[in-house]
Amino acid sequence: MMREKTSYIGFTCAYTPLALIDAASYTPYRILPMGDAPDQAGQILHDNLCPHVKRVLDRALYNDLPELAGVVLLNSCDAMRRLADAWSKVRPHDRVILIDLPLTSDDSAVSYFRRELSQLTDTLFHWSGRPASQEALAAGIERYNHVALLFEALRERLRDGGVSKGAARLQSLYNMAVTRPLDETYLMLTGAMEDLSAPAVGNGGVPIFLFGNVLPDPEAFGLFESCGVRIVDEDLCTGSRVFAPIEMEGAEEILSQLARGILRRPRCARTLLPMQPSAIAEEVLTRATACKARGVIACSAKFCDPYNARIPGVREVLRKAGLPMLHIEGDCTMRSFGQQRTRIEAFTEMLRR
Amino acid sequence: MKQYFDDAVSILEARLRDNYTARGKYNLELTRLGQRLYSASHRVALCGVCAPFDLLNAMGINSCFVEFLGGFLAAAGSAGPFLEEAEQIGFSAESCGFHRTAIGAAAKGMLPVPDVVIATSSPCTGGVAAVEHLAHTFGCPLYVLAIPPDDSEKNVHYLADQLRSMVDFVAAHTGVTLDEDRLRDAMHKTNEAREAAIEVYDLAQRVPSPVKGIDLRAFGLVMPLFFGTETAVEILHAYRDEFAARLEQGIGGVPGERFRLMWLQELIQFKHPLIKMLERDYQAAIVIEELNNIYWDPIDVDDPYVGLARRAIAFPFNGSVDRRLKQIQKLVQAYKIDGAINPCHWGCRQGTGARGLIGQALKELDIPVINLEVDCADSRNFSEGQLRTRLEAFMEVLGSRPGRRSTN
Numbered sequence: 001m002m003r004e005k006t007s008y009i010g011f012t013c014a015y016t017p018l019a020l021i022d023a024a025s026y027t028p029y030r031i032l033p034m035g036d037a038p039d040q041a042g043q044i045l046h047d048n049l050c051p052h053v054k055r056v057l058d059r060a061l062y063n064d065l066p067e068l069a070g071v072v073l074l075n076s077c078d079a080m081r082r083l084a085d086a087w088s089k090v091r092p093h094d095r096v097i098l099i100d101l102p103l104t105s106d107d108s109a110v111s112y113f114r115r116e117l118s119q120l121t122d123t124l125f126h127w128s129g130r131p132a133s134q135e136a137l138a139a140g141i142e143r144y145n146h147v148a149l150l151f152e153a154l155r156e157r158l159r160d161g162g163v164s165k166g167a168a169r170l171q172s173l174y175n176m177a178v179t180r181p182l183d184e185t186y187l188m189l190t191g192a193m194e195d196l197s198a199p200a201v202g203n204g205g206v207p208i209f210l211f212g213n214v215l216p217d218p219e220a221f222g223l224f225e226s227c228g229v230r231i232v233d234e235d236l237c238t239g240s241r242v243f244a245p246i247e248m249e250g251a252e253e254i255l256s257q258l259a260r261g262i263l264r265r266p267r268c269a270r271t272l273l274p275m276q277p278s279a280i281a282e283e284v285l286t287r288a289t290a291c292k293a294r295g296v297i298a299c300s301a302k303f304c305d306p307y308n309a310r311i312p313g314v315r316e317v318l319r320k321a322g323l324p325m326l327h328i329e330g331d332c333t334m335r336s337f338g339q340q341r342t343r344i345e346a347f348t349e350m351l352r353r
Numbered sequence: 354m355k356q357y358f359d360d361a362v363s364i365l366e367a368r369l370r371d372n373y374t375a376r377g378k379y380n381l382e383l384t385r386l387g388q389r390l391y392s393a394s395h396r397v398a399l400c401g402v403c404a405p406f407d408l409l410n411a412m413g414i415n416s417c418f419v420e421f422l423g424g425f426l427a428a429a430g431s432a433g434p435f436l437e438e439a440e441q442i443g444f445s446a447e448s449c450g451f452h453r454t455a456i457g458a459a460a461k462g463m464l465p466v467p468d469v470v471i472a473t474s475s476p477c478t479g480g481v482a483a484v485e486h487l488a489h490t491f492g493c494p495l496y497v498l499a500i501p502p503d504d505s506e507k508n509v510h511y512l513a514d515q516l517r518s519m520v521d522f523v524a525a526h527t528g529v530t531l532d533e534d535r536l537r538d539a540m541h542k543t544n545e546a547r548e549a550a551i552e553v554y555d556l557a558q559r560v561p562s563p564v565k566g567i568d569l570r571a572f573g574l575v576m577p578l579f580f581g582t583e584t585a586v587e588i589l590h591a592y593r594d595e596f597a598a599r600l601e602q603g604i605g606g607v608p609g610e611r612f613r614l615m616w617l618q619e620l621i622q623f624k625h626p627l628i629k630m631l632e633r634d635y636q637a638a639i640v641i642e643e644l645n646n647i648y649w650d651p652i653d654v655d656d657p658y659v660g661l662a663r664r665a666i667a668f669p670f671n672g673s674v675d676r677r678l679k680q681i682q683k684l685v686q687a688y689k690i691d692g693a694i695n696p697c698h699w700g701c702r703q704g705t706g707a708r709g710l711i712g713q714a715l716k717e718l719d720i721p722v723i724n725l726e727v728d729c730a731d732s733r734n735f736s737e738g739q740l741r742t743r744l745e746a747f748m749e750v751l752g753s754r755p756g757r758r759s760t761n
Contacts, residue, residue: 044709048447049702075502077478082706085674089710103474103481103499108518112499112511270478274497277470278489303447305702309482312443313489329445 006181009124010071012056013080014237015101015262017117019246022182023140024124024132026069030178032216032238033332037062044086050079051331052214052301057086070095070127072120077270077306097123103272105263114259121255137254141246141261143182148245150189151177155240159232159291167210167231168221174239175216205230206351209288212299213237213268213307215330220337224297227341228348233291235284236299241266270306280310281317288323295351296325297344301332324351354463358388375591376568382584383575387425389415390465396527397465399487401473401480402574403500403668405516405661407581411539412523412531414468417578419483422465423451424571426458427622427730435461436731449700450730452483459490467493469526471519475500476670477703496522500665502672512662539581540654546580549589551647556596558688562613562640563599565606566628568592570620573644605638612637612751613688617681617695617711617722618704619644623732627744635748641688644669648680674707678714685718692721692751694744699728721754723747 008029009021021028033055041057042049059065073084075098084098099116102109125132154170173192177185205228215221216238224231234240246261263271266283273279288296296318300307311327318325326347330336365381389395398409398416409416426432427450435457440446442460444453458464470493472484481497488495496519501508524530557564569592579585599606614631616639621627631637649667652660669677684690693715697705708724715722725740 046697046702046705046708048699049706078702078706081703082674085707085710089713098502100502103472103497108511108514109499112501115507270481272472272481272485272495272497274495277485277495303702305448305477305479305482308445308448309452309479309486313486315443327443 007069007128008066010065010068011073012053012083013074013076013101014241014268015074015076016072016099017120017258017262018178018242019140019144020117020121020137020258021072021124021140022143023136024121024128025130026124026128027181028178029066029068030175030238030242031056031059031065031071032175032179033059033214034216035059035062035064037064041086044090045079045082048303049082050077050301050303051333052304053079053083055332057083057090060087060091068094070097070124072124073098075100076268077304079304095127101271102263103270104274105260105267105271106274110256110260110263113263114253114256117255117259134254137258138248141248141254141258144243145245145248147177147182147185147189148243150186150193151240151243152245154189154192155233166221166225167234168218168225171216171218171221171239174242175218178238178242206295206348207232207291207293209284209291209293209296210234210236210299211284211287211296213304214301214332215239215299216332217334217337219334220299223334223337223341224344227344228352229297229344232293233287235266235287237268241268268306269310278310278313281314284314285317285321285323288318289321293323295347296323297347298325298327300327300329302329354465355388355391355393358384358391362388373591375588375595378591379572379588382579382588383425386415386417386578390417393466396529397467398469398471398523399465399467399484400471401475401484401498403473403475403665403671404471404498405519405665406578407539407543408516408520408531408536408657408661409523410579410581411536412520412527412529414523414527414529416471419455419480419487420449420451421575421578422458423454423730424619424622426454426463427451427732428624430623430732432623432730433733435463436733447700449477449479449483449698450728452479452700454730456483456486456490459487467491469494469496469523471496471498471523473498473500473665475665475668475672477701479700479702494522494526498665500668500671502666504663504666508666509659509662512665513658516658516661536657537654540652540657540660542582542586543580544651544654546576546585546589547647547649547651549586549593550576553589553592553596554645554647556593556600557640557645559600560613560689561605561607561610562638562688563596563604563606564638564640566632566639567620568606569642569645571622571642571644573642573646574619606640607632607636607638609636610638611635612691612748613640614638615640615681615685615688615690615693616642617693618698618701619696619729621696621727621729621735623730623735625732625735625737627737627740630741631744631748634745635752637748637751639694641684641690643681643684646680646684670703674710677707678710681711682714682718685715685720690720691754692723692747694723694725694747696725696727696729699726699731721747721750 009026018028033052037058041054244265402418432454438457439453470488649664
């Protein structure tokens with residue numbers, strides 16, 4: 001069903017419950033760290049802070065945003081916490097809600113996060129003036145799970161031989177899916193799925209598993225391919241992690257299921273498994289091995305403590321398994337990313353030997 | 354390290370016998386804590402900043418937060434090789450120097466070997482990552498305390514339940530159980546220390562202030578390590594008596610006090626001449642460090658977990674920045690501050706990430722602030738000359754402001 005007018009809710013984190021925003025009749029709009037807004041956020045926050053967050057705040061300061069009915073932020077890391085603080089100061093008339101995100105995914109954390117989601121539900125439905133219902137929530141989850149399945153099919157194609165125009169095209173689709181109404185996303189993904197009947201278009205590049213946090217610019221993926229890399233799978237917060245399906249089990253109350261589903265899907269480095277410290281390293285190895293990658297590229301935003309503090313452990317585990325890793329730190333601009341070309345080419349060359 | 358602490362304890366005990374000072378007592382107890390942490394005969398927990406140390410003390414678990422060890426090594430002038438080690442392993446030089454020092458020390462076998470590791474979600478995600486890394490390095494069990502951002506009743510009980518589970522976790526992994534009488538006694542001691550700390554801070558607010566130099570360096574952050582013990586009460590009473598005596602004798606901490614300064618977040622831990630320069634050349638006293646404050650209510654000894662949970666949530670660096678800003682503004686007025694110094698600890702996202710908002714909050718009170726941009730644990734990039742020049746200019750600005758409040 002097409003809506004008469006799109007009403008957007010801004011968000012910034014892959015843990016955001018998009019299905020819930022959809023259920024409240026809003027379109028989630030990811031404020032990607034892209035665009036030409038001038039650098040100003042460092043003056044309000046600090047220059048030595050996550051460039052993802054700074055670029056998002058720059059967009060807010062520069063008003064480089066569509067009309068937003070509100071903004072949903074998650075207390076996922078220090079930088080996001082400070083973003084919420086700063087947003088309220090620089091755009092005091094915006095409606096902003098901050099949801100706390102537990103560090104773990106055990107039952108107690110799920111129960112806590114369920115309460116946070118309940119508060120978000122009340123707020124969003126209050127804003128939209130519509131009554132909250134279990135049916136609306138279930139429908140929202142189903143719609144997003146459908147999108148997740150479509151993306152999974154595309155990723156599978158990428159692993160097997162390549163999507164037309166490769167990972168760059170997939171990233172464009174991700175970006176559209178987080179900024180456009182869901183109905184448009186269906187149409188775009190359905191169009192992309194038609195390519196599945198065409199022969200594989202693999203670029204003959206070295207198969208690489210890519211992981212990290214923020215890499216939304218399709219041009220970055222084009223750069224990889226031009227360096228002889230073929231991204232066969234990825235785990236990025238601007239990529240597959242946003243569209244991991246929510247597993248719905250039995251008759252449990254729907255918000256509890258949503259909370260558990262979000263906390264237990266592929267995780268950002270900031271989320272811990274207390275029984276298995278530094279588990280992210282083994283998870284990267286498992287994913288890289290599963291997609292038959294010959295190497296791993298870690299892409300992290302500069303000053304990102306959750307990722308940058310785990311990279312040494314990941315490197316060590318991969319080294320023991322004989323999988324080379326290249327770590328690229330960036331500031332969310334192609335300017336900084338382009339400077340990595342020589343390193344990526346050298347890495348690819350080394351893997352070809 | 355054990356030998357180092359054994360020797361240091363002997364020296365400090367002798368020094369204290371000759372000349373008893375509150376700072377001397379405090380240093381001795383910190384060194385004794387180091388001695389216990391590095392002794393193979395004691396149970397040890399390495400923690401995040403907001404762990405309930407009084408609860409752990411009641412269990413007889415020697416504990417500290419990871420940043421304390423980093424700061425201790427930096428203050429001893431020993432952090433350099435550990436910072437380099439951490440960077441060799443792959444930890445970014447842009448990350449917090451306290452965490453890098455501790456991680457490097459662990460890699461070189463120079464950190465106490467913990468029985469358990471307890472991460473706290475507050476104050477920073479960098480700290481969580483460092484604690485998780487140490488759990489992995491030492492192969493020891495990890496417990497995570499998720500501290501909610503606000504003190505709604507449900508949040509308080511959520512954290513209180515976690516604290517109860519933490520006790521069970523520690524007991525399961527150390528074989529040490531929590532005796533209810535010891536817990537009650539520890540909470541009484543915590544409350545006694547709280548009362549004494551309020552007295553100390555009240556005295557510090559006087560004009561001129563009895564506080565000098567590094568009397569209360571990192572005090573509000575580190576003193577909780579002794580909460581729940583008689584040692585905390587002794588240290589605080591020593592400070593109270595010493596400050597009261599100085600005031601009675603009309604002795605200010607900084608002779609001829611002309612300026613009263615607030616130091617935000619944490620002090621620079623390694624040796625540097627800037628504070629002495631401020632005192633000597635400008636008669637400027639750092640009368641308050643941001644965390645030298647009692648921001649929490651007494652703990653109900655009959656229901657301690659709820660009180661401990663409320664205290665952890667009330668930590669000024671937890672949750673919304675507004676909590677921190679309000680406290681800073683309150684302290685500015687209570688201490689009659691002329692200006693503030695923000696070291697902007699390089700690598701601290703939660704702290705320096707609020708730099709602009711802190712500046713704005715102080716501006717509302719017409720209080721100038723200088724942002725220094727240093728790593729408080731890493732002396733390798735410390736630009737003394739540049740910082741000295743900036744501080745001198747700052748002091749000139751303060752001196753030229755009409756209607757300054759502080760006079761002596």
